[in-house]
Amino acid sequence: MLIVKSLSTFGRYLELMNKTFSRPERMRMFFKQYVKELSQLGVDSIGIVLLISLFIGAVICIQIKLNIQSPWMPRFTTGYTTREIMLLEFSSSIMCLILAGKVGSNIASEIGTMRVTQQIDALDIMGVNSASFLILPKILGLVTMMPFLVSFSIFAGMGGAYATAIIGNVITVDDLTYGLQHDFTEWYVWMGIIKSLFFAFIITSVSAFYGYTVEGGSFEVGKASTNSVVSSSVLILFADVFLTQILS
């Protein structure tokens, strides 16, 4: 029964994506929506991305220094490990899990409310492809902004690590800088960005699916919002395993 239900949900998701990825009726209106989504989903998320990354970068640096660093290990270990954690997992996967909460619930509740207040029906009656008009700009908007968010997260994380060195004197700036630069592999940056593009697609499309298919009232919108966050988070974790295996 569960398998049938899952397959049926997946089928409806594919149907919605098929409807979504069609040529916009009016490019002028599409670009207007696209720019709006760049701002709402991307620019408005910069603050929280910077804040969380800054603190996590600082905390990773302190934890590595206190719990792992020992006289038996090279002094660059703290900086090196902080950089690798930020590049390989935090700034792409964990940051996307956080964004699944912020952006995902926003998308599901916005589209869900439009569904229950018949705004989507109004679009359909006008002859507008409501799925394409509402969902496509969101998907493309977050996919466009995600590489910037990942880059900001990496830099903010390293900024946090420097803060512990400069303000907290946990580590010397020279040791940290040497560690951050040690054995740098450029591909890890690209890997994080490539992974984040998939995650951006998962967050927007899954959340939009839950919002678009809401039936009922405000209670169902709330439920859809929660389901969208849970499902996107689980899918991001699954995708992370596969993408890491493929890209490493």
Add this chain to the structure above:
Amino acid sequence: MIEVKSLYKSFEDKQVLCDINATFNNGTTNLIIGQSGSGKTVLMKCIVGLFEPTRGNIFYDNRDFVGMNKIERIKLRREMGMIFQNAALFDSMSVLENVMFPLDMFSNDTYTDRLKRARFCLDRVNLSDAEKKFPGEISGGMQKRVAIARAIALNPKYLFCDEPNSGLDPKTSLVIDELIHDITKDFNITTIINTHDMNSVMGIGENIIYICEGWKEWQGNKDQIMTATNEKLNSFIFASDLFRKVKEANK
């Protein structure tokens, strides 16, 4: 003209509409009336294509709507305007942007012409002063008027109104009714209104269809309704004390 022929609609094993036949003429205010849950909203949603009928046909000026493909339907939908029960205005847009939306999407006119048309429509519903406001900042009656302005922006041939008076006071309801009726006459539109507001029935009902438990029970106009002998219709129409007294006074 819209023709509905032998229309059936069921949800799983629940039959909601049974053998509905009706003709809605141009320039006429057509009313579908019935109790809550009688199937009138389902009928309207079938007519506009939000629900697929289980069986039967719908013709828009002899064009078979049920048999149309997706693209033909989208084209036909651009000839439709709809006013929803809760107005269904786009919250993130101002009143003017709401009215301009269908024009921005489908009209090839210049921005100035589109703006002029949107302002004309707002003026038609007496809302010229509210163009910069957002739906959350205006009253329910004003929201309905904005919805009417948006519905007529593209000069539709067919106008659908799903309980346009719900949640409005009697005076505002009258304004909305008169507005819809006048627009229907002025632009020779085929208008279908779903309602259970008896004031609307008596005020603007040129062609009234009574639906009861999914069946079409009665058809006539506002003059005939007072003398109708259909028991189910009478129990619905004269459920209120006021209308019973009106009927007795007419005798």
